[in-house]
Amino acid sequence: MRRIRTSTKLKRMFVMGIILGAAAGILFTILIAYQVLSSDRAEFASANAELTKENESLKEQAMKTQAVENSAELLASDSDDWALALVNEDHPLDTSYAPAEMTEIDTERSVDSRIAEDLQNMMSDGAEQGLSMYVASAYRSYEQQRSVFSSTMQDWIYQGYSPLDAYDETKLSVAVPGTSEHATGLAVDIISSEYEALDDRQGDTEEQKWLMEHCWEYGFILRYPEDKGDVTGIIYEPWHYRYVGKDAAKEITEQGITLEEYLQQ
Template sequence: MIKFDIDRHKIKTLGAGAAAGLAAGILITFLGAYCVISEDRLAAAAKEEQLTQENEQLAEELKKERAVQENTETLAGDEDGWQLILVNEDHPLDSSYEPEKLTEISPGYEVDNRIVSDLRQMLDDGAAEGLSMYVTSAYRSYEQQTQTFNASMQNRLNQKMTPLEAYQETSMSVALPGTSEHATGLAVDIISTEYAALDDRQGDTEEQKWLMEHCWEYGFILRYPPEKSDITGIIYEPWHYRYVGKDAAKEITEQGITLEEYLGQ
């Protein structure tokens, strides 16, 4: 009996072991199958995600391409629309774009001929008020913009920033080539003779105060106002003025909005 019991016990143990083994086997098989299924699902999801991303990227590129074409056509056209062209990171300008007629506003600085008289008037009226200011940047070609961008980035690299930091900081203050308004010939940087630095304090000079108050009368807007960087993608630039025409300049200034907001972008 004892032996039997032992045997039974053995059998029981064996049985339990076999059952456990079987259960474990099933579990492993099940888990294995589950893994295969979920791997398939994961792969499918990843593929779908990739396709979605690719589609979005493609749509984004197409949108940009269309914007580039539209921008080039708008600028080249003679209708009033040219003055409302939007150039930013999402609306680049074709790298080969060149204003049809450039006119020198001061030695070495040219702008689109269509804004010359208003710009001259603004500078002359400012001077008549006893202010002293000058244009420090006007039309910049794609190549010049590339050089400006690279120089600014190099400057930051020299300050021991990592390439990524340097790139991020630079792109907040210097437009990527193709996305700069200076390539349109419709934008100018004007600074005070008293204070030459391109920083926030430029905005405190009498010259900038006057320009900010009166530029709309000449068809210009302060293009990158403070607290609008999230919309424009560019930091506060109290020296960068953009020609948009007198009607738009008045409305944009009165409403305290950006060109992006004005155009519903």
């Protein structure tokens, strides 16, 4: 009887050993599988993040490419909105673009012929008010803009800035080549004959005060107003005027907004 009980006990222990061994094996398999799954999930998440980043980059590049095409296409079209073409860092202009027809406003400066009459009227009316001002800069090709940008950047380097810091400082006041409104032929820099420096004090001259008050009547806006650098990407420039058409200029001036904000409405 004792042998039978001992044998039965041994059998139970043997069966329990098998069960426990199987359970341990299953648990080990589960742990390994979990680790594999965790590793796969991590790799998948990393790959997915990389693909998402790449996709966003491609999407951004596609949008910029489309913006280039749209700006040049709109400027060259007969559409009523040609004067509203947006050109800035996020909306670059095709580097080969040039106005189809240009009019010389003096021996060295030209503008898109479509704005020449309104510009000349604005300058003439200002002169009749006893103001003395002139167009210091008008249409600039891509190469000319690159020269201006490089020269300004070099000035910062001479002052002790690193090339990277000089670049960042330059782009606050000079558009990166390919993103300058001067390439459209619709932008002009007008300065006072009494004060020719391109700084904030230019805005205190009688000429700029008159222009800021009346430029909209001729289809122009002060393109880079004070306290709007976060929107335009360019610091206050009380000499840079952009033609947008008389209706848009009136609305933009009355609302105290920028071209970017106007086009987003």
